[in-house]
Amino acid sequence: MTTSRDFRQPALVKHLTEAIAQRVTRPWTLMEVCGGQTHSLLRYGIDRLLPPGVELLHGPGCPVCVTPSEGIDRAIALALTPKTIMTSFGDMLRVRGSTTDLLSARAQGGDVRALLSPLDALRIAEEHPEKDVVFFAVGFETTAPSTAIAVSEAKRRKIHNFSLLVRHVRVAPAMEALLLDPLARMDGFLAAGHVATVMGTQAIDQLANRHQIPIVVTGFEPIDLLGGIYQCLSYLEEGRYGVSNAYPRAVKEEGNIPAQTLIKEVFDVIDLPWRGLGLIPAGGYRLSPRYRDYDAEIRFSLGPAKEDAESACRSGDVLRGIIKPDLCPAFGTSCTPEHPLGATMVSGEGACAAYFHYRGSNPAPTRASS
Ligand code: SF4
Structure with a gap:
């Protein structure tokens, strides 16, 4: 049985860094689109092992980071609504909307709880039938299936005091928006292995062909990352484009079909603003009409969203x-x-x-x- 240690072996790291150094003949810039990869790259100092001309850019790979402030503002408004329990992932409570965050709403008397899963919110709804329990659902396609399971369970079990404030985002449209950005500098992408585990490689296949760019699905351990970097640089050196899978132990071309079916059943694709990137066509999900009774924005008659506020933060x-x-x-x-x-x-x-x-x-x- 292989363990994560097998993908951190110093001899393999040395072998791959030498292979990369021999492979490149000119400067190249790659972007990883996964916060987990960004952390691994920095934690293991992989960016510092690369030849001087190879630069890594860190893209919008953190779902909490790209959640727009208008969504947080709505979550705060709901948290301060009497008889409501507002729930979300822990990180989400500390991110500011246009003026404040969910932790501040808790300090003002709102019942705000950090959870590990939307199914925990469903359990709280069962335990507190006198309350309205809302889960602020954020994340890439990786977490959308668990949100979909929670709301389909709520419907099946007729739990009516549970609803969702949905700001799930879709990665491939954001990668396309980055490619269309006049300031974009990336020559190739390292795609997020966990998203591809769910969605497969078809969506990024079309993207790679449309923009004639290499996209390599990459995992999170040092060997995974160096292998992905090597493959992406090889495409570039050979003047090729397309999708390559450097994470085959987890990712299959077709992805996780049951998870995709669940996502399609529960959500509709919509244009959605991403923090820092603006409105992205087909950039997110909302609950489909079949689940509108569980849509917190409809249930609580929340008005139109506000634009994201200007900020000194870059x-x-x-x-x-x-x-x-x-x-x-x-x-x-x-x-x-x-x-x-x-x-x-x-x-x-x-x-x-x-x-x-x-x-x-x-x-x-x-x-x-x-
Ligand atoms: S202010 Fe600067 S360092 Fe802080 S989160 Fe924003 S960009 Fe990052």
């Missing part, structure tokens, strides 16, 4: 790969994990938090533009 530029976190003037000074100014420092998967955690508050300068 997390939008971080999420688009325009700057590295340590080039933000606030990094490590006015913005730290204890006193975060933006979502990318709050979230355990955020790029700013990763830099602070693994490089300290005053790291050596990066090679990113400003």
Whole structure:
């Protein structure tokens, strides 16, 4: 049986870094679109093992970080509604909306709870029939199936005091938006292995062909990451484009069909604003009409969403790969994990938090533009 240690072996790391060094003949810029990969790259110092011309950009791979402030504002409004229990993942409670966060709503008397799963919210709804329990559902296609299970269970078991505030996002449309950004600098993508485990490789296949770019599905351990980087650089050196799977132990071309079926049954695809990236066509999900009774925005008659507010935080530029976190003037000074100014420092998967955690508050300068 293989373990994660097998994918961290120093001899294999050395072999792959040497192979990469021999493979590249010119500078290339790759972007990973997964916060877990960003943290692994920094934790193991993989970016520092690469040849000088190979640069890694950190894309919008943290779902908490890209949740728009209008969604958080709505969650706060619901948290302060009498007889309501507002629930979500722990990181989500600390991210500010346009003025404040869910933890502050709790301090003002709102019943706000951090949970590990939307199914926990369903259990709370059963235990408190006198309350309205809302789960603020965020995340990529990876977490959408568990949200779908929770709401289909609520419907099946006729639990009517449970609803969802949905801000699930779809990764492939965001990658396309990044490619259409005039400031985009990436030559290839390392795609998130966990999303591809659910969705397969078809959606990114079309993207790779449309934009004639290599996209390599990549895992999270050092060997996975170096293998993905090697494959992506090989495509670029050979002038090829398309999708390659460097994470075959978890990802199949067709993905997880039952999970995809569940997502299709419960959600409709909609245009959705991403924090830092703006409105992304087909960038998210909302509950389908079949589940409208469980849609908190309908149940509580929430009005139209507000635009995201302007902010001094440059997390939008971080999420688009325009700057590295340590080039933000606030990094490590006015913005730290204890006193975060933006979502990318709050979230355990955020790029700013990763830099602070693994490089300290005053790291050596990066090679990113400003
Ligand atoms: S360091 Fe803080 S202020 Fe700067 S981009 Fe990151 S989260 Fe925003």
